[in-house]
Amino acid sequence: MSNQYLVEPCLDFVEQVASLGGDSVKKCYQCATCTVACTIAPDNSPFPRKEMIATSWGLKDRVLGSADIWMCHECGDCSELCPRGAQPADVLSAARSAAITEYATPKFLGKMVNDAKMLPLFLGIPAAWFALMAFITMTMGESMEKLFKGFGMHWHHHTDAPIASADFVSSWLVDVTFVPLLNLSILIFLIGLIKFVKDIHANAVLEGKTDKTDFNLVQYLVSVVKAIPTIMLHKKFNECGENKSRALAHQMVLFGFIGCFIVTAIFFVVLYIGGVAGPYDQINPVKILANIAGVGIVVGSFLMIKDRLAKSEPSSFKDWALLVLVFGLGATGMLTQGVRLLGYIDGLVGIAQVVSYFFYYIHLILIFCLFAYLPFSKMAHIVYRVAALGYAEYANRK
């Protein structure tokens, strides 16, 4: 007996995908060239043709709750060969953004983060916050020192460097901002992930993409761990035909972020447990790792920007927002340090201090954007892709 499926079109969803850069979906006439072209689509129920029809019919749950949209690596092979110019790669990318909004809490924030008109507000919040933090650090140092002494702690972390970013915005104020923000993002991700994994499993059962009708959490988590080497080595990226160079650029950015994360964790422990403040010597291994990671982020994201500029179709706001954020994070981090080092040259301390603080201010604003908007922006792919690729491993969907 065949399974019956009640079609309940959601026209808002079609509009949402169109507004996120997938308006070409209506051009699709279901020839399936894209599915044949895709080298990473599995043989059983391959993509992206079925996602094209499901999107144009407004089958929101079928599209957003499918792990397949996250298996696509946006190489563009399908779009190159599509005889109708329906740009399936862009439609899947737009569907992924819609999925990020769908699984984020609160949803309205997801919609706002992808709306270019809201950018001044989203940049204005951290800009005002860090201006206030800088004001407190630079004008209230003595009162804060007294207050901290009352708790047996020091407000100032001693350093011999002529210029230190912590003299502009105190490390305490930086961490009191970012630690809760990151934890809140992790919590929002966890809430979204529980629903996401439930949905992608239900979708896989419905579409016959897995024979595991019951869901086993432990086995699923083991599969996520098993998928990690494939993700790190960018095996799927390398399977794509067009734009293979993207794999190297993405690897530089990914490992750059991992490097920066390790450096920040070490810095945090050494500061609050060891009581030793930065900036570190340039020959300190932690500093060397930080610089390699920073160069990786700057060069990798620069290559990604170059790739996007070379595309014939214009990219959407969400794509540029991510790229500019990543490049900006790397560039302002490196510039803050580079200009700070000029402070060791006689006569340059004054100007180097102002310029270095300026870059640090922009750097802090961008880190705030990264952490606060993480579950709502395209950056959320780091979590949903890992969850979906882990599910593909679990469902033996290769």
Ligand code: HEM
């Ligand atoms: C800290 C970790 C990560 C960072 C900083 C990062 C950064 C980025 C950036 C900036 C882009 C945009 C490329 C463009 O617009 O041309 C991108 C795209 C992509 N990333 Fe990541 N990524 C990370 C983790 C991951 C992980 C874990 C995966 C898992 C497979 C992944 C898979 C992809 C794929 C397939 C694309 C291309 C498709 C798309 O633009 O959505 N990334 N990443």
Ligand code: SF4
């Ligand atoms: S997206 Fe293009 S290639 Fe794919 S089915 Fe539609 S018309 Fe054919």
Ligand code: SF4
């Ligand atoms: S963009 Fe590449 S990976 Fe994605 S569906 Fe098209 S061919 Fe497949």
